[in-house]
Amino acid sequence: MEHGEIIKRLANNETLIQGLVIDLDESQARWRPEPGKWSVLEVVNHLYDEEREDFRHRLDLTLHMPGTAWAPNDPEKWVSERKYNERDLRESLDNFISERRESIAWLNTLVSPDWTSTYQHQVFGGIPAGDILCAWLAHDYFHARQISNLLIEYTRLLSAPYSIGYAFG
DSSP, rough: OHHHHHHHHHHHHHHHHHHHHTOOOOOHHHHOSSSTTTOOHHHHHHHHHHHHIIHOOOOOHHHOOOTTTOOOOOOOHHHHHTTTSSSSSHHHHHHHHHHHHHHHHHHHHSOOTTTTEEEETTEEEEEEEHHHHHHHHHHHHHHHHHHHHHHHHHHHHHHHSSGGGGGGO
């Protein structure tokens, strides 16, 4: 896949995420299928924090200062530490969209980036900038699927005594 296409899809995913969550009420946004699983609201806030503290920042370092150590991050810990599920969905979504737009604007300023520039990660080994860009897009789709699965499970819950099984047949 060409880098320009990946950037275009990252830009389009603003609409994808927004479309999945925009009309959810507070109870559905905060609902977790079981303890330890994330809610839609937690996923949206995770996307926001990853947008500003992970992908864009780490890609910038890899492209422009590949020897600079990445700041540690702990997304699992952030869910509770940062009280994701206590936030407002609309504000959280707006935060994500704003950060995504900043990311796309920044990506569009890159002139002939060296996508082979590599960061040496302690766990994953060498990670080229191109891998980070591709992982960013895959991360979006992973969490869009997670949100979709949460919406399916919530629909299953609300549909009782009816079944949603026909949808999958």
